[in-house]
Amino acid sequence: MKRIALFASGSGSNAEKxxxxxxxxxxxxxxxxLTNNPKAGVxxxxxxxxxxxxxxxxxxxxxxxxxNSDRITQFLQQQQIDLIxxxxxxxxxxxxxxxxxxxxxxxxxxxxxxxxGGKGMYGHFVHEAVxxxxxxxxxxxxxxxxxxYDEGQIIFQASCPVLPTDTPDDVAHSVQVLEHTxxxxxxxxxxxxx
Ligand code: GAR
Numbered sequence: 001m002k003r004i005a006l007f008a009s010g011s012g013s014n015a016e017k018x019x020x021x022x023x024x025x026x027x028x029x030x031x032x033x034l035t036n037n038p039k040a041g042v043x044x045x046x047x048x049x050x051x052x053x054x055x056x057x058x059x060x061x062x063x064x065x066x067x068n069s070d071r072i073t074q075f076l077q078q079q080q081i082d083l084i085x086x087x088x089x090x091x092x093x094x095x096x097x098x099x100x101x102x103x104x105x106x107x108x109x110x111x112x113x114x115x116x117g118g119k120g121m122y123g124h125f126v127h128e129a130v131x132x133x134x135x136x137x138x139x140x141x142x143x144x145x146x147x148x149y150d151e152g153q154i155i156f157q158a159s160c161p162v163l164p165t166d167t168p169d170d171v172a173h174s175v176q177v178l179e180h181t182x183x184x185x186x187x188x189x190x191x192x193x194x
Pocket of ligand 1 (some may be wrong): 008009011012013014015016087088089090108109110121122123179
């Protein structure tokens with residue numbers, strides 16, 4: 001059994017898709033959900049059992065614990081986590097955690113990296129920048145995580161058109177459809193190669 005730890009800071013729609021995708025799996029266990037945000041919608045989703053009534057324990061941590069101690073890394077190692085999956089997690093992963101899980105941390109970014117990545121480029125800011133630049137397409141990038149924002153090796157990309165009349169909300173919707181369609185399956189592919 002391969003064990004996943006999800007990290008999320010926000011609404012958690014991607015975390016829910018992943019939890020539901022593996023809910024009946026004999027090979028993959030969504031073992032933990034970690035969050036830095038006590039108000040994150042993902043906590044309510046986990047308490048409800050996501051979409052398929054699965055129990056995933058939630059660990060809430062603060063900035064000091066994350067950046068000034070090894071406690072999160074040690075906890076993940078004790079829990080024998082095989083893959084860390086960032087699903088709308090907004091803090092940079094500390095170097096010690098990245099080096100403890102080489103090629104075992106994946107992230108989803110709501111744009112076609114290397115465009116529209118880096119510090120401050122997350123969530124709705126990305127879609128606003130894409131529309132402001134008059135881009136004809138956007139999409140998703142699933143990539144391994146290193147200690148820099150949005151720079152690790154790309155695993156998968158998918159694109160969607162951006163029409164001249166599209167608002168950032170329209171782009172967000174198209175991108176979210178791609179995220180929900182592809183992220184669970186790509187995570188399964190990465191796990192199968194471990
Ligand atoms: C997703 O669109 C994800 O790509 C983005 O946050 C959203 C989380 O949505 N991540 C980033 O911007 C990371 N730089 P969700 O909470 O509904 O899954």
